[in-house]
């Protein structure tokens with residue numbers, strides 16, 4: 001739930017002065033931002049820039065979820081982490097870096113995997129959710145938790161030289177399941193370990209994702225809902241796609257939902273909720 | 284000049300493994316990247332994400348130019364800096380943060396303003412230039428130095444809720460002066476101090492700028508030359524603009540150039556090369 | 567008889583890997599008795615463009631789950647999906663959803 | 668006589684601040700003897716849309732330095748600049764160059 005709207009301190013006014021002068025944000029937008037909380041699911045290639053720009057902008061509280069530790073092959077894209085933090089849980093490493101940038105933001109690390117048993121409570125404890133995860137089961141889990149908790153979901157993904165961004169479950173628009181009622185066959189899913197990713201591509205998608213979160217949390221309005229942004233880094237080209245409306249027959253956000261509690265998403269997707277191994281049946 | 288192409292160490296292969304597997308980059312692209320040097324002019328809202336992602340990607344050497352010190356009102360967008368570095372020169376603060384992310388990259392801070400007396404040598408010492416500056420005279424100075432030294436220029440800018448990106452002086456395309464032969468009247472120029480800027484907007488432009496630099500430095504090819512990318516954060520919309528070709532009558536890159544050495548750009552533009560005060564005649 | 571149709575087909579998000587890594591295909595569908603719809607197009611792609619492992623692209627008479635189809639930059643659901651009647655010069659994109667971060 | 672023309676005009680990069688902050692203007696140019704070119708359009712904008720300080724937008728018979736003009740997403744230099752003959756439904760953008768970082 002949003003916190004109380006405390007007035008801006010003199011130091012806050014100095015710190016945020018360059019965005020306070022924007023009529024589209026202003027003091028009221030900044031107050032809404034600092035009264036809001038955002039759950040960042042995944043502190044990797046997307047989560048790092050998302051959390052970095054949300055902390056810099058003065059979001060009130062950031063929940064940072066990641067079960068993994070920092071590894072050397074993360075550092076080409078996960079820019080909040082450092083060589084000195086190799087082996088440290090990513091959520092803790094991120095929280096610590098963000099504290100140095102903006103000590104006014106409360107950064108809460110959750111060193112755990114989002115799961116059907118903890119997701120709903122975590123999502124309920126925040127106003128907006130940024131899906132920065134790296135696997136199919138978590139994408140469905142985050143979506144369903146957002147629908148059940150009634151929270152807007154800003155979702156981005158990146159692989160190789162491409163990225164995708166959309167806002168789900170916001171202002172009557174579709175949810176992730178409206179677009180993708182069935183999970184993809186596990187053998188068609190490529191992860192960053194197998195397919196690779198140019199580090200700056202999640203950087204671009206993550207900053208765009210942070211913008212959409214800021215617009216929702218500050219009340220500037222997110223125009224990305226009902227549309228998807230596709231990015232092709234090789235061509236340097238963006239494409240704006242008009243998406244279908246909410247599906248009244250959607251299993252989770254439809255008029256007669258069959259999914260009314262969180263499920264077993266690894267079973268639903270036939271794959272494991274880690275980036276490390278592709279499909280359960282390969283284990 | 285590009286350095287020698289040293290083979291990748293075992294640790295480099297681990298660190299960059301997620302991008303080495305991309306056929307578009309591969310080992311040869313990574314070697315070109317680590318053999319290349321980039322001059323980042325300005326360590327502010329654009330320069331921070333540019334330098335961050337270039338260092339993470341493994342550019343060989345980064346020259347970081349900025350005459351200013353870190354101030355509190357920088358931290359809402361200049362994400363390499365920290366509260367503990369308030370008062371520190373930005374170039375030094377950035378170099379120090381980048382060293383923690385990737386100690387394999389040589390980061391050279393230049394705690395000075397780019398000027399007609401030092402620009403040409405600095406530009407000559409690097410393979411690609413990223414203009415992350417914040418004022419009109421520096422934009423013309425960087426452009427002319429790039430044309431005289433024959434270096435590609437990746438130029439981005441951001442203000443309020445908008446951003447612009449273009450690649451100049453590359454593969455026979457236009458230079459900045461081809462597009463803007465005359466500087467704008469000083470009274471029409473707004474800086475970030477007066478106009479404000481939403482912090483994540485330079486974040487988006489800076490990551491896109493880093494991508495174009497990486498594509499040029501690694502030989503993946505920059506498709507952005509001859510075109511300009513416009514971004515409107517309120518609408519969340521990108522626009523791709525087809526630009527004019529090189530102007531054979533351009534004062535600096537034309538067939539009969541009149542600008543054959545660097546000039547006095549503050550006089551040419553009628554304004555000062557700092558973000559702080561708008562026009563010389565107002566002083 | 568429906569006249570031959572020129573289409574631009576695009577594959578992305580990894581779907582291009584089923585088509586020799588080529589993202590853009592300028593194709594001409596031959597004239598046929600009935601007008602061309604997307605259902606026919608999928609059959610034509612399977613028979614003429616798809617090199618191997620068709621199950622990674624089509625499933626039944628539609629695309630496999632996780633592929634988004636765009637007709638002139640709009641979600642095909644808005645256009646009638648399999649029943650959409652293709653027009654000359656249409657742009658049809660098949661994009662695999664990405665899940666990486 | 669040239670028929671009336673419907674145009675979408677857009678202002679950005681700060682140029683919209685000279686037009687009450689409104690970025691998109693759907694306008695109709697009246698019919699006139701000669702066809703409408705961009706030179707005439709600038710006069711029309713100055714007389715009909717521009718609220719104050721025209722020197723921040725026009726200079727002589729062209730736009731002031733630092734404003735980029737785009738006709739249907741192409742630099743106007745590619746289209747003939749002031750001499751380009753406007754077509755019905757054209758999109759004309761006036762964008763101020765940004766210098767901030």
Ligand SMILES: [Zn+2]
Pocket residue numbers: 174175176177178179246247250251252253254
């Ligand atoms: Zn739904």
Ligand SMILES: [Zn+2]
Pocket residue numbers: 457458459460461462529530533534535536537
């Ligand atoms: Zn030129």
